[in-house]
Amino acid sequence: MPSPGSAQESAPTSRRSKITPERAQELYTAVLDLLRESGYDSLTMEGVASRTRCGKSTLYRQWGTKPELVVAALHGTRRTLFSDIDTGSLSGDLHEVARVVDAASGQDTALMHALSHAALQNPDLLCAMRSTLIEPAIAAFDAMVGRAVRRGEIDADNPAAEYVAAQMLGIMRARPLLEGRYTDHTFLTRFIECAVLPALGLPTPPPASRRSGT
Structure with missing residues (x-):
């Protein structure tokens, strides 16, 4: 029988299994757009659900909390603006x-x-x-x-x-x-x-x- 600690450690893996990578990108993009428009304090799981036509329960099941969703969105859309710049001077x-x-x-x-x-x-x-x-x-x-x-x-x-x-x-x-x-x-x-x-x-x-x- 697994210990309570091991059950908690395995929970994120089991809950993060039903959203495709393409759908996750759509959700991440919506999260960042809402952040730019209204700021962090005004961002809600309900707002993300409405913007993306996704069930609120799905968001909570997949990410649990707003901070977790925002962190996932940042990592999932990571890009660097300057890494390809090399003009020779x-x-x-x-x-x-x-x-x-x-x-x-x-x-x-x-x-x-x-x-x-x-x-x-x-x-x-x-x-x-x-x-x-x-x-x-x-x-x-x-x-x-x-x-x-x-x-x-x-x-x-x-x-x-x-x-x-x-x-x-x-x-x-x-x-x-x-x-x-x-x-x-x-x-x-x-x-x-x-x-x-x-x-x-x-x-x-x-x-x-x-x-x-x-």
Whole structure:
């Protein structure tokens, strides 16, 4: 006869068996959309059920609680915006980041804001945010800097190099708080050229290049 502990450990496996991967993706997408629209506190299992035409009992049977569902949605839709960027120069990489951020500001930035406060109250949610949204972005920026060092663009001991990720991610988070607006292409480009590149000792593109996008 299994012990109570082993029964609890096996319960998640048995309850997570009736939703197809395709249906799970639909549910995860709906969860993240609702988070962006209304925030974490307003998200309910009832709302997800209504948006997805799914029985509320199915959601509870599959995930148990709202935090578990949100964590599953974050892991199930994990993607990195910056990992494929490699233009051949650090300046080019960072400018491409500005373009990508501008295109995704209504998605990932809104999601980060929707979850930030709630994550401080929920360790599992905070861990999921870090592993699915924050750590991949940090790794991508660190990879850009590492390539720049190997190409000889910046010195390995440049003291500003270790803060590139913090600068970039920090300004994306700070602008909505300071100005009530997401970080768009123009703002982030100016930040890169006025703060990030000078700290690294890299030249900024001439005005003509900025206008042409090269």
